Amino acid sequence: MSQFANKEDKGRDLVKDALEILPENIRESIYRRINDVISYEPVIGIMGKTGAGKSSLCNAIFKGDVCAVSNVEACTRETQEIRIQFGKRAVRLIDIPGVGESAERDSEYEHLYRDLLPQLDLVLWVIKGDDRAFSADEHFYKNVLLPAGGEAKTLFVLNQVDKIEPFREWDVTHARPSPAQMQNILDKEAYITQRFGFTDHPVIAVAASEGYNVTHLVEAMVRALPKHAQSGVAAQVKDEHKTATVTEVATEGFADTVDKVIDELIEATLPKPVAIVAKAAKKAVVSGIKKAWSWLFG
Known part of the structure; x- marks a missing residue:
């Protein structure tokens, strides 16, 4: 298995782990949407x-x-x-x-x-x-x-x-x-x-x-770049140009995009009492998914 596949698997595992605290019936839908963000080609x-x-x-x-x-x-x-x-x-x-x-x-x-x-x-x-x-x-x-x-x-x-x-x-x-x-x-x-x-x-x-x-x-x-496209570009620039600023901006853009995706699916899928609890957990979920950035795009 290549180094890229190993890093990719590690990153996706971190994403799945972070989603564990959300209701089970929406995890797969959220994961698919996040996968679309990860795979997006700017x-x-x-x-x-x-x-x-x-x-x-x-x-x-x-x-x-x-x-x-x-x-x-x-x-x-x-x-x-x-x-x-x-x-x-x-x-x-x-x-x-x-x-x-x-x-x-x-x-x-x-x-x-x-x-x-x-x-x-x-x-x-x-x-x-x-x-x-x-x-x-x-x-x-x-x-x-x-x-x-x-x-x-x-x-x-x-x-x-x-x-x-x-x-x-x-x-x-x-x-x-x-x-x-x-x-x-x-x-x-x-x-x-x-x-x-x-x-x-x-x-x-x-x-x-x-x-x-x-x-x-x-x-x-x-x-x-729009937030959903920042990480894909950051992943393709030469290493000498991937500064702390590039990494920070792209990571925050990725987190904001994921936050929006989770919000949309919670509101569209869950009844209001459950949605309130899920949204309370959202910050911890996004924080966990941010840790996957360097494995997915670094």
Whole structure:
């Protein structure tokens, strides 16, 4: 039996043990629902113009085996779903065509994004560090993603900041910008924030190929994800990015999701007097299930 199977079994045993104090007639239903949470595969859209470094960014963030699953149904041939799996957990990435690259395709892409957005837990909108043309991106964000409810789902990533002037000053030894570059990076972040209308999440500047600031991006991603998707992503990021912050946010998100699941089933299944007793035990149940997180996703 593999190490992943051993950890998985240990985690599931902890979940079952924690459920023992609940009424027997709802334990199996709750366990099945929690299993759905554990097995959930987050879906992340990666969008941006050609040359923005989407592939290098994904390679810098995620571990595991990458394989193309299929073209997304009813979409253009350029839009592909990629599944990344390490151990028992997996993440699905949808590589979305860049905006503003073909005037005749912009209308087609608008329909594509509107159809895709409800399926996505998060959108990473990758912008090249030295790009100065934002009108097409701005149009799509304000006229397509915002009306479709994408504001809370969109995280802007300023990539390849090692190419921001004065690019010859990039500190190669320590993989970080010079003071002059850092100021220009901050100015660029502020400019993007202003152009796109003060987005829900802060703009994150990285140099994926240099490994610069990728951990900070991963922390921002986990915070931006819906709670039920945080643990699945945390399980797939490279170990060097799985910080205490990532683990804490994902663990709390998992606990909150489990809490909601238990609440819903107690209210839907049990008579009121029994439900009151079950809800009183819920805090201890959730606390016990939280202990399974590191076995299931760590």
